[in-house]
Amino acid sequence: MMSGAPAHRTARQFALPLPIATSCARADLLEDASNAEALAWLDRPETWPGRRLAIFGPEGVGKTHMAHAFAAERGWRFLEGPSLRGLPAPAAGGTVLDDADAVAEEPALLHLINLCAERGEGLLLVGREAPARWKVALPDLASRLRATTAVGIGRPGDALLAALLAKLFADRQLRVAPEVQAWLLARLRREAAVLAEAVARLDRAALMAAAAVTRPLARAALADWEGFGEGADDDASETFPAAASPPMPALL
Known part of the structure:
Protein backbone atom coordinates (compact mmCIF):
# COMPACT_ATOMS: atom_id res chain seq x y z
CA MET A 1 0.00 0.00 0.00
CA MET A 2 1.34 3.44 -0.86
CA SER A 3 2.09 5.62 2.12
CA GLY A 4 0.41 8.98 2.38
CA ALA A 5 -2.80 7.94 0.60
CA PRO A 6 -5.86 9.34 2.36
CA ALA A 7 -7.68 6.57 4.20
CA HIS A 8 -11.10 8.03 3.37
CA ARG A 9 -10.70 8.04 -0.40
CA THR A 10 -13.69 6.45 -2.12
CA ALA A 11 -12.89 3.78 -4.68
CA ARG A 12 -13.68 4.82 -8.23
CA GLN A 13 -16.86 3.21 -9.52
CA PHE A 14 -17.19 2.11 -13.12
CA ALA A 15 -20.48 2.58 -14.88
CA LEU A 16 -22.17 -0.64 -15.91
CA PRO A 17 -24.53 -0.82 -18.90
CA LEU A 18 -27.62 -1.24 -16.75
CA PRO A 19 -30.83 -1.82 -18.70
CA ILE A 20 -33.21 1.12 -18.47
CA ALA A 21 -36.89 0.44 -19.03
CA THR A 22 -38.28 2.56 -21.84
CA SER A 23 -42.04 2.70 -21.64
CA CYS A 24 -44.18 2.95 -24.73
CA ALA A 25 -47.41 3.17 -22.75
CA ARG A 26 -49.98 5.72 -23.89
CA ALA A 27 -50.18 7.07 -20.35
CA ASP A 28 -46.49 8.04 -20.50
CA LEU A 29 -47.06 10.48 -23.37
CA LEU A 30 -47.05 13.93 -21.81
CA GLU A 31 -49.44 16.39 -23.38
CA ASP A 32 -49.20 20.11 -24.03
CA ALA A 33 -50.34 22.51 -26.74
CA SER A 34 -47.66 21.24 -29.13
CA ASN A 35 -49.05 17.69 -29.41
CA ALA A 36 -52.60 17.79 -28.01
CA GLU A 37 -54.30 17.69 -31.42
CA ALA A 38 -52.18 14.77 -32.61
CA LEU A 39 -52.84 12.80 -29.42
CA ALA A 40 -56.57 13.43 -29.75
CA TRP A 41 -56.54 11.99 -33.29
CA LEU A 42 -54.49 8.99 -32.17
CA ASP A 43 -57.06 8.23 -29.50
CA ARG A 44 -59.76 7.85 -32.17
CA PRO A 45 -58.39 5.83 -35.13
CA GLU A 46 -61.93 4.77 -36.01
CA THR A 47 -62.63 8.39 -37.04
CA TRP A 48 -59.70 8.74 -39.46
CA PRO A 49 -60.99 9.49 -42.98
CA GLY A 50 -60.25 6.44 -45.08
CA ARG A 51 -58.67 4.86 -41.97
CA ARG A 52 -55.47 6.78 -42.77
CA LEU A 53 -53.70 9.54 -40.80
CA ALA A 54 -50.36 11.31 -40.94
CA ILE A 55 -48.58 13.07 -38.08
CA PHE A 56 -45.69 15.35 -38.93
CA GLY A 57 -43.25 17.73 -37.31
CA PRO A 58 -39.57 18.67 -37.09
CA GLU A 59 -36.91 16.41 -35.64
CA GLY A 60 -36.88 16.09 -31.88
CA VAL A 61 -40.56 16.63 -31.08
CA GLY A 62 -41.32 13.02 -30.11
CA LYS A 63 -43.02 11.71 -33.25
CA THR A 64 -41.32 8.31 -33.17
CA HIS A 65 -42.00 7.82 -29.46
CA MET A 66 -45.63 8.71 -30.06
CA ALA A 67 -45.83 6.29 -33.00
CA HIS A 68 -44.26 3.46 -30.98
CA ALA A 69 -46.68 4.07 -28.11
CA PHE A 70 -49.66 4.05 -30.47
CA ALA A 71 -48.52 0.85 -32.22
CA ALA A 72 -47.94 -0.91 -28.89
CA GLU A 73 -51.32 0.12 -27.50
CA ARG A 74 -53.28 -0.87 -30.61
CA GLY A 75 -51.28 -3.96 -31.54
CA TRP A 76 -50.35 -2.52 -34.93
CA ARG A 77 -47.11 -3.46 -36.65
CA PHE A 78 -44.33 -0.85 -36.76
CA LEU A 79 -42.33 -0.34 -39.96
CA GLU A 80 -39.64 2.15 -40.99
CA GLY A 81 -39.77 3.97 -44.31
CA PRO A 82 -36.11 3.49 -45.34
CA SER A 83 -36.61 -0.29 -45.03
CA LEU A 84 -39.90 -0.42 -46.95
CA ARG A 85 -39.40 -2.33 -50.20
CA GLY A 86 -41.30 -4.64 -52.51
CA LEU A 87 -44.90 -5.52 -51.76
CA PRO A 88 -45.60 -5.21 -48.01
CA ALA A 89 -47.81 -8.00 -46.66
CA PRO A 90 -51.14 -7.24 -45.01
CA ALA A 91 -51.26 -6.78 -41.26
CA ALA A 92 -54.09 -7.47 -38.86
CA GLY A 93 -55.38 -4.24 -37.37
CA GLY A 94 -53.11 -1.69 -38.91
CA THR A 95 -49.63 -0.41 -39.71
CA VAL A 96 -47.48 2.44 -38.41
CA LEU A 97 -44.86 3.66 -40.88
CA ASP A 98 -42.20 5.87 -39.32
CA ASP A 99 -40.03 8.07 -41.55
CA ALA A 100 -42.64 7.54 -44.23
CA ASP A 101 -41.29 10.53 -46.17
CA ALA A 102 -37.99 8.65 -46.62
CA VAL A 103 -39.26 5.39 -48.12
CA ALA A 104 -36.75 3.33 -50.03
CA GLU A 105 -39.19 2.61 -52.87
CA GLU A 106 -42.23 4.71 -53.78
CA PRO A 107 -44.16 1.75 -55.31
CA ALA A 108 -43.89 -0.02 -51.93
CA LEU A 109 -45.56 2.92 -50.17
CA LEU A 110 -48.26 3.12 -52.85
CA HIS A 111 -48.91 -0.60 -52.48
CA LEU A 112 -49.12 -0.29 -48.69
CA ILE A 113 -51.63 2.57 -48.91
CA ASN A 114 -53.76 0.69 -51.45
CA LEU A 115 -53.59 -2.56 -49.48
CA CYS A 116 -54.69 -0.92 -46.24
CA ALA A 117 -57.54 0.87 -48.03
CA GLU A 118 -58.75 -2.34 -49.71
CA ARG A 119 -58.68 -4.32 -46.46
CA GLY A 120 -60.05 -1.56 -44.26
CA GLU A 121 -56.88 -1.56 -42.14
CA GLY A 122 -55.57 1.50 -40.36
CA LEU A 123 -52.43 3.25 -41.56
CA LEU A 124 -50.45 5.86 -39.63
CA LEU A 125 -47.77 7.72 -41.58
CA VAL A 126 -45.07 9.67 -39.72
CA GLY A 127 -42.84 12.28 -41.34
CA ARG A 128 -41.25 15.69 -41.03
CA GLU A 129 -43.72 17.46 -43.34
CA ALA A 130 -47.34 17.02 -44.27
CA PRO A 131 -47.72 14.26 -46.91
CA ALA A 132 -49.04 16.73 -49.48
CA ARG A 133 -45.54 18.29 -49.49
CA TRP A 134 -43.55 15.08 -49.87
CA LYS A 135 -41.50 14.98 -53.05
CA VAL A 136 -42.71 11.90 -54.87
CA ALA A 137 -42.55 11.00 -58.55
CA LEU A 138 -45.53 8.63 -58.84
CA PRO A 139 -48.74 10.61 -59.64
CA ASP A 140 -50.99 7.99 -58.00
CA LEU A 141 -48.93 8.14 -54.81
CA ALA A 142 -48.96 11.95 -54.78
CA SER A 143 -52.75 11.89 -55.16
CA ARG A 144 -53.21 9.54 -52.20
CA LEU A 145 -50.83 11.53 -50.03
CA ARG A 146 -52.73 14.75 -50.76
CA ALA A 147 -55.92 12.99 -49.68
CA THR A 148 -54.42 11.92 -46.33
CA THR A 149 -55.59 13.77 -43.22
CA ALA A 150 -52.51 15.26 -41.55
CA VAL A 151 -51.92 16.85 -38.16
CA GLY A 152 -48.77 18.66 -37.08
CA ILE A 153 -46.71 18.44 -33.90
CA GLY A 154 -44.93 21.60 -32.75
CA ARG A 155 -41.94 22.28 -30.55
CA PRO A 156 -42.62 21.27 -26.93
CA GLY A 157 -43.33 23.98 -24.38
CA ALA A 223 -19.06 20.35 -21.55
CA ASP A 224 -17.84 18.93 -24.88
CA TRP A 225 -21.22 17.67 -26.08
CA GLU A 226 -23.05 19.48 -28.87
CA GLY A 227 -26.41 19.20 -27.13
CA PHE A 228 -25.25 21.39 -24.25
CA GLY A 229 -24.50 25.12 -24.27
CA GLU A 230 -23.03 27.25 -21.49
CA GLY A 231 -25.05 30.19 -20.15
CA ALA A 232 -23.98 33.70 -19.29
CA ASP A 233 -23.89 33.00 -15.56
CA ASP A 234 -21.60 30.00 -15.72
CA ASP A 235 -18.63 31.86 -14.25
CA ALA A 236 -20.68 32.96 -11.29
CA SER A 237 -20.89 31.31 -7.90
CA GLU A 238 -22.29 27.81 -7.68
CA THR A 239 -24.95 29.08 -5.28
CA PHE A 240 -28.22 30.19 -6.83
CA PRO A 241 -31.88 30.42 -5.84
CA ALA A 242 -33.84 27.22 -6.09
CA ALA A 243 -36.28 27.09 -8.97
CA ALA A 244 -39.88 26.20 -8.27
CA SER A 245 -40.86 22.71 -9.34
CA PRO A 246 -42.36 22.91 -12.84
CA PRO A 247 -46.05 22.13 -13.28
CA MET A 248 -46.71 18.66 -14.62
CA PRO A 249 -48.73 18.54 -17.86
CA ALA A 250 -51.78 16.35 -17.90
CA LEU A 251 -51.24 12.68 -18.57
CA LEU A 252 -53.78 11.05 -20.83
Missing part, protein backbone atom coordinates in the same frame (compact mmCIF):
# COMPACT_ATOMS: atom_id res chain seq x y z
CA ASP A 158 -41.33 24.66 -21.23
CA ALA A 159 -43.67 22.72 -18.95
CA LEU A 160 -43.56 19.63 -21.17
CA LEU A 161 -39.75 19.69 -21.38
CA ALA A 162 -39.47 20.11 -17.60
CA ALA A 163 -41.85 17.20 -16.99
CA LEU A 164 -39.99 15.04 -19.51
CA LEU A 165 -36.61 15.74 -17.92
CA ALA A 166 -37.99 14.92 -14.47
CA LYS A 167 -39.45 11.65 -15.80
CA LEU A 168 -36.16 10.68 -17.47
CA PHE A 169 -34.30 11.15 -14.20
CA ALA A 170 -37.00 9.24 -12.31
CA ASP A 171 -36.81 6.34 -14.79
CA ARG A 172 -33.13 5.97 -13.87
CA GLN A 173 -33.83 6.48 -10.16
CA LEU A 174 -31.71 9.63 -10.13
CA ARG A 175 -32.65 12.28 -7.60
CA VAL A 176 -31.72 15.65 -9.06
CA ALA A 177 -32.60 18.92 -7.33
CA PRO A 178 -35.24 21.03 -9.12
CA GLU A 179 -32.80 23.95 -9.41
CA VAL A 180 -30.24 21.72 -11.15
CA GLN A 181 -32.93 20.49 -13.56
CA ALA A 182 -33.92 24.08 -14.30
CA TRP A 183 -30.27 24.95 -14.91
CA LEU A 184 -29.96 22.04 -17.34
CA LEU A 185 -33.14 22.95 -19.19
CA ALA A 186 -31.79 26.45 -19.83
CA ARG A 187 -28.74 24.97 -21.57
CA LEU A 188 -29.88 21.81 -23.34
CA ARG A 189 -31.31 21.81 -26.86
CA ARG A 190 -35.08 21.75 -26.74
CA GLU A 191 -35.50 18.21 -28.10
CA ALA A 192 -36.74 15.07 -26.39
CA ALA A 193 -33.87 12.99 -27.77
CA VAL A 194 -31.32 15.51 -26.49
CA LEU A 195 -32.81 15.41 -22.98
CA ALA A 196 -32.70 11.60 -23.02
CA GLU A 197 -29.06 11.56 -24.11
CA ALA A 198 -28.14 14.17 -21.50
CA VAL A 199 -29.73 12.12 -18.72
CA ALA A 200 -27.88 8.98 -19.92
CA ARG A 201 -24.56 10.86 -19.86
CA LEU A 202 -25.25 12.27 -16.41
CA ASP A 203 -26.22 8.83 -15.12
CA ARG A 204 -22.88 7.42 -16.31
CA ALA A 205 -20.95 10.36 -14.88
CA ALA A 206 -22.66 10.06 -11.50
CA LEU A 207 -21.86 6.34 -11.34
CA MET A 208 -18.23 6.93 -12.28
CA ALA A 209 -17.84 9.67 -9.67
CA ALA A 210 -19.99 7.94 -7.05
CA ALA A 211 -21.65 11.32 -6.59
CA ALA A 212 -24.96 13.06 -7.03
CA VAL A 213 -25.85 14.98 -10.19
CA THR A 214 -24.90 18.56 -9.33
CA ARG A 215 -24.20 21.62 -11.41
CA PRO A 216 -20.40 21.11 -11.42
CA LEU A 217 -20.75 17.42 -12.32
CA ALA A 218 -23.23 18.21 -15.09
CA ARG A 219 -20.98 20.91 -16.55
CA ALA A 220 -18.01 18.56 -16.57
CA ALA A 221 -19.99 15.65 -18.05
CA LEU A 222 -21.67 17.67 -20.81
Whole structure:
Protein backbone atom coordinates (compact mmCIF):
# COMPACT_ATOMS: atom_id res chain seq x y z
CA MET A 1 0.00 0.00 0.00
CA MET A 2 1.34 3.44 -0.86
CA SER A 3 2.09 5.62 2.12
CA GLY A 4 0.41 8.98 2.38
CA ALA A 5 -2.80 7.94 0.60
CA PRO A 6 -5.86 9.34 2.36
CA ALA A 7 -7.68 6.57 4.20
CA HIS A 8 -11.10 8.03 3.37
CA ARG A 9 -10.70 8.04 -0.40
CA THR A 10 -13.69 6.45 -2.12
CA ALA A 11 -12.89 3.78 -4.68
CA ARG A 12 -13.68 4.82 -8.23
CA GLN A 13 -16.86 3.21 -9.52
CA PHE A 14 -17.19 2.11 -13.12
CA ALA A 15 -20.48 2.58 -14.88
CA LEU A 16 -22.17 -0.64 -15.91
CA PRO A 17 -24.53 -0.82 -18.90
CA LEU A 18 -27.62 -1.24 -16.75
CA PRO A 19 -30.83 -1.82 -18.70
CA ILE A 20 -33.21 1.12 -18.47
CA ALA A 21 -36.89 0.44 -19.03
CA THR A 22 -38.28 2.56 -21.84
CA SER A 23 -42.04 2.70 -21.64
CA CYS A 24 -44.18 2.95 -24.73
CA ALA A 25 -47.41 3.17 -22.75
CA ARG A 26 -49.98 5.72 -23.89
CA ALA A 27 -50.18 7.07 -20.35
CA ASP A 28 -46.49 8.04 -20.50
CA LEU A 29 -47.06 10.48 -23.37
CA LEU A 30 -47.05 13.93 -21.81
CA GLU A 31 -49.44 16.39 -23.38
CA ASP A 32 -49.20 20.11 -24.03
CA ALA A 33 -50.34 22.51 -26.74
CA SER A 34 -47.66 21.24 -29.13
CA ASN A 35 -49.05 17.69 -29.41
CA ALA A 36 -52.60 17.79 -28.01
CA GLU A 37 -54.30 17.69 -31.42
CA ALA A 38 -52.18 14.77 -32.61
CA LEU A 39 -52.84 12.80 -29.42
CA ALA A 40 -56.57 13.43 -29.75
CA TRP A 41 -56.54 11.99 -33.29
CA LEU A 42 -54.49 8.99 -32.17
CA ASP A 43 -57.06 8.23 -29.50
CA ARG A 44 -59.76 7.85 -32.17
CA PRO A 45 -58.39 5.83 -35.13
CA GLU A 46 -61.93 4.77 -36.01
CA THR A 47 -62.63 8.39 -37.04
CA TRP A 48 -59.70 8.74 -39.46
CA PRO A 49 -60.99 9.49 -42.98
CA GLY A 50 -60.25 6.44 -45.08
CA ARG A 51 -58.67 4.86 -41.97
CA ARG A 52 -55.47 6.78 -42.77
CA LEU A 53 -53.70 9.54 -40.80
CA ALA A 54 -50.36 11.31 -40.94
CA ILE A 55 -48.58 13.07 -38.08
CA PHE A 56 -45.69 15.35 -38.93
CA GLY A 57 -43.25 17.73 -37.31
CA PRO A 58 -39.57 18.67 -37.09
CA GLU A 59 -36.91 16.41 -35.64
CA GLY A 60 -36.88 16.09 -31.88
CA VAL A 61 -40.56 16.63 -31.08
CA GLY A 62 -41.32 13.02 -30.11
CA LYS A 63 -43.02 11.71 -33.25
CA THR A 64 -41.32 8.31 -33.17
CA HIS A 65 -42.00 7.82 -29.46
CA MET A 66 -45.63 8.71 -30.06
CA ALA A 67 -45.83 6.29 -33.00
CA HIS A 68 -44.26 3.46 -30.98
CA ALA A 69 -46.68 4.07 -28.11
CA PHE A 70 -49.66 4.05 -30.47
CA ALA A 71 -48.52 0.85 -32.22
CA ALA A 72 -47.94 -0.91 -28.89
CA GLU A 73 -51.32 0.12 -27.50
CA ARG A 74 -53.28 -0.87 -30.61
CA GLY A 75 -51.28 -3.96 -31.54
CA TRP A 76 -50.35 -2.52 -34.93
CA ARG A 77 -47.11 -3.46 -36.65
CA PHE A 78 -44.33 -0.85 -36.76
CA LEU A 79 -42.33 -0.34 -39.96
CA GLU A 80 -39.64 2.15 -40.99
CA GLY A 81 -39.77 3.97 -44.31
CA PRO A 82 -36.11 3.49 -45.34
CA SER A 83 -36.61 -0.29 -45.03
CA LEU A 84 -39.90 -0.42 -46.95
CA ARG A 85 -39.40 -2.33 -50.20
CA GLY A 86 -41.30 -4.64 -52.51
CA LEU A 87 -44.90 -5.52 -51.76
CA PRO A 88 -45.60 -5.21 -48.01
CA ALA A 89 -47.81 -8.00 -46.66
CA PRO A 90 -51.14 -7.24 -45.01
CA ALA A 91 -51.26 -6.78 -41.26
CA ALA A 92 -54.09 -7.47 -38.86
CA GLY A 93 -55.38 -4.24 -37.37
CA GLY A 94 -53.11 -1.69 -38.91
CA THR A 95 -49.63 -0.41 -39.71
CA VAL A 96 -47.48 2.44 -38.41
CA LEU A 97 -44.86 3.66 -40.88
CA ASP A 98 -42.20 5.87 -39.32
CA ASP A 99 -40.03 8.07 -41.55
CA ALA A 100 -42.64 7.54 -44.23
CA ASP A 101 -41.29 10.53 -46.17
CA ALA A 102 -37.99 8.65 -46.62
CA VAL A 103 -39.26 5.39 -48.12
CA ALA A 104 -36.75 3.33 -50.03
CA GLU A 105 -39.19 2.61 -52.87
CA GLU A 106 -42.23 4.71 -53.78
CA PRO A 107 -44.16 1.75 -55.31
CA ALA A 108 -43.89 -0.02 -51.93
CA LEU A 109 -45.56 2.92 -50.17
CA LEU A 110 -48.26 3.12 -52.85
CA HIS A 111 -48.91 -0.60 -52.48
CA LEU A 112 -49.12 -0.29 -48.69
CA ILE A 113 -51.63 2.57 -48.91
CA ASN A 114 -53.76 0.69 -51.45
CA LEU A 115 -53.59 -2.56 -49.48
CA CYS A 116 -54.69 -0.92 -46.24
CA ALA A 117 -57.54 0.87 -48.03
CA GLU A 118 -58.75 -2.34 -49.71
CA ARG A 119 -58.68 -4.32 -46.46
CA GLY A 120 -60.05 -1.56 -44.26
CA GLU A 121 -56.88 -1.56 -42.14
CA GLY A 122 -55.57 1.50 -40.36
CA LEU A 123 -52.43 3.25 -41.56
CA LEU A 124 -50.45 5.86 -39.63
CA LEU A 125 -47.77 7.72 -41.58
CA VAL A 126 -45.07 9.67 -39.72
CA GLY A 127 -42.84 12.28 -41.34
CA ARG A 128 -41.25 15.69 -41.03
CA GLU A 129 -43.72 17.46 -43.34
CA ALA A 130 -47.34 17.02 -44.27
CA PRO A 131 -47.72 14.26 -46.91
CA ALA A 132 -49.04 16.73 -49.48
CA ARG A 133 -45.54 18.29 -49.49
CA TRP A 134 -43.55 15.08 -49.87
CA LYS A 135 -41.50 14.98 -53.05
CA VAL A 136 -42.71 11.90 -54.87
CA ALA A 137 -42.55 11.00 -58.55
CA LEU A 138 -45.53 8.63 -58.84
CA PRO A 139 -48.74 10.61 -59.64
CA ASP A 140 -50.99 7.99 -58.00
CA LEU A 141 -48.93 8.14 -54.81
CA ALA A 142 -48.96 11.95 -54.78
CA SER A 143 -52.75 11.89 -55.16
CA ARG A 144 -53.21 9.54 -52.20
CA LEU A 145 -50.83 11.53 -50.03
CA ARG A 146 -52.73 14.75 -50.76
CA ALA A 147 -55.92 12.99 -49.68
CA THR A 148 -54.42 11.92 -46.33
CA THR A 149 -55.59 13.77 -43.22
CA ALA A 150 -52.51 15.26 -41.55
CA VAL A 151 -51.92 16.85 -38.16
CA GLY A 152 -48.77 18.66 -37.08
CA ILE A 153 -46.71 18.44 -33.90
CA GLY A 154 -44.93 21.60 -32.75
CA ARG A 155 -41.94 22.28 -30.55
CA PRO A 156 -42.62 21.27 -26.93
CA GLY A 157 -43.33 23.98 -24.38
CA ASP A 158 -41.33 24.66 -21.23
CA ALA A 159 -43.67 22.72 -18.95
CA LEU A 160 -43.56 19.63 -21.17
CA LEU A 161 -39.75 19.69 -21.38
CA ALA A 162 -39.47 20.11 -17.60
CA ALA A 163 -41.85 17.20 -16.99
CA LEU A 164 -39.99 15.04 -19.51
CA LEU A 165 -36.61 15.74 -17.92
CA ALA A 166 -37.99 14.92 -14.47
CA LYS A 167 -39.45 11.65 -15.80
CA LEU A 168 -36.16 10.68 -17.47
CA PHE A 169 -34.30 11.15 -14.20
CA ALA A 170 -37.00 9.24 -12.31
CA ASP A 171 -36.81 6.34 -14.79
CA ARG A 172 -33.13 5.97 -13.87
CA GLN A 173 -33.83 6.48 -10.16
CA LEU A 174 -31.71 9.63 -10.13
CA ARG A 175 -32.65 12.28 -7.60
CA VAL A 176 -31.72 15.65 -9.06
CA ALA A 177 -32.60 18.92 -7.33
CA PRO A 178 -35.24 21.03 -9.12
CA GLU A 179 -32.80 23.95 -9.41
CA VAL A 180 -30.24 21.72 -11.15
CA GLN A 181 -32.93 20.49 -13.56
CA ALA A 182 -33.92 24.08 -14.30
CA TRP A 183 -30.27 24.95 -14.91
CA LEU A 184 -29.96 22.04 -17.34
CA LEU A 185 -33.14 22.95 -19.19
CA ALA A 186 -31.79 26.45 -19.83
CA ARG A 187 -28.74 24.97 -21.57
CA LEU A 188 -29.88 21.81 -23.34
CA ARG A 189 -31.31 21.81 -26.86
CA ARG A 190 -35.08 21.75 -26.74
CA GLU A 191 -35.50 18.21 -28.10
CA ALA A 192 -36.74 15.07 -26.39
CA ALA A 193 -33.87 12.99 -27.77
CA VAL A 194 -31.32 15.51 -26.49
CA LEU A 195 -32.81 15.41 -22.98
CA ALA A 196 -32.70 11.60 -23.02
CA GLU A 197 -29.06 11.56 -24.11
CA ALA A 198 -28.14 14.17 -21.50
CA VAL A 199 -29.73 12.12 -18.72
CA ALA A 200 -27.88 8.98 -19.92
CA ARG A 201 -24.56 10.86 -19.86
CA LEU A 202 -25.25 12.27 -16.41
CA ASP A 203 -26.22 8.83 -15.12
CA ARG A 204 -22.88 7.42 -16.31
CA ALA A 205 -20.95 10.36 -14.88
CA ALA A 206 -22.66 10.06 -11.50
CA LEU A 207 -21.86 6.34 -11.34
CA MET A 208 -18.23 6.93 -12.28
CA ALA A 209 -17.84 9.67 -9.67
CA ALA A 210 -19.99 7.94 -7.05
CA ALA A 211 -21.65 11.32 -6.59
CA ALA A 212 -24.96 13.06 -7.03
CA VAL A 213 -25.85 14.98 -10.19
CA THR A 214 -24.90 18.56 -9.33
CA ARG A 215 -24.20 21.62 -11.41
CA PRO A 216 -20.40 21.11 -11.42
CA LEU A 217 -20.75 17.42 -12.32
CA ALA A 218 -23.23 18.21 -15.09
CA ARG A 219 -20.98 20.91 -16.55
CA ALA A 220 -18.01 18.56 -16.57
CA ALA A 221 -19.99 15.65 -18.05
CA LEU A 222 -21.67 17.67 -20.81
CA ALA A 223 -19.06 20.35 -21.55
CA ASP A 224 -17.84 18.93 -24.88
CA TRP A 225 -21.22 17.67 -26.08
CA GLU A 226 -23.05 19.48 -28.87
CA GLY A 227 -26.41 19.20 -27.13
CA PHE A 228 -25.25 21.39 -24.25
CA GLY A 229 -24.50 25.12 -24.27
CA GLU A 230 -23.03 27.25 -21.49
CA GLY A 231 -25.05 30.19 -20.15
CA ALA A 232 -23.98 33.70 -19.29
CA ASP A 233 -23.89 33.00 -15.56
CA ASP A 234 -21.60 30.00 -15.72
CA ASP A 235 -18.63 31.86 -14.25
CA ALA A 236 -20.68 32.96 -11.29
CA SER A 237 -20.89 31.31 -7.90
CA GLU A 238 -22.29 27.81 -7.68
CA THR A 239 -24.95 29.08 -5.28
CA PHE A 240 -28.22 30.19 -6.83
CA PRO A 241 -31.88 30.42 -5.84
CA ALA A 242 -33.84 27.22 -6.09
CA ALA A 243 -36.28 27.09 -8.97
CA ALA A 244 -39.88 26.20 -8.27
CA SER A 245 -40.86 22.71 -9.34
CA PRO A 246 -42.36 22.91 -12.84
CA PRO A 247 -46.05 22.13 -13.28
CA MET A 248 -46.71 18.66 -14.62
CA PRO A 249 -48.73 18.54 -17.86
CA ALA A 250 -51.78 16.35 -17.90
CA LEU A 251 -51.24 12.68 -18.57
CA LEU A 252 -53.78 11.05 -20.83
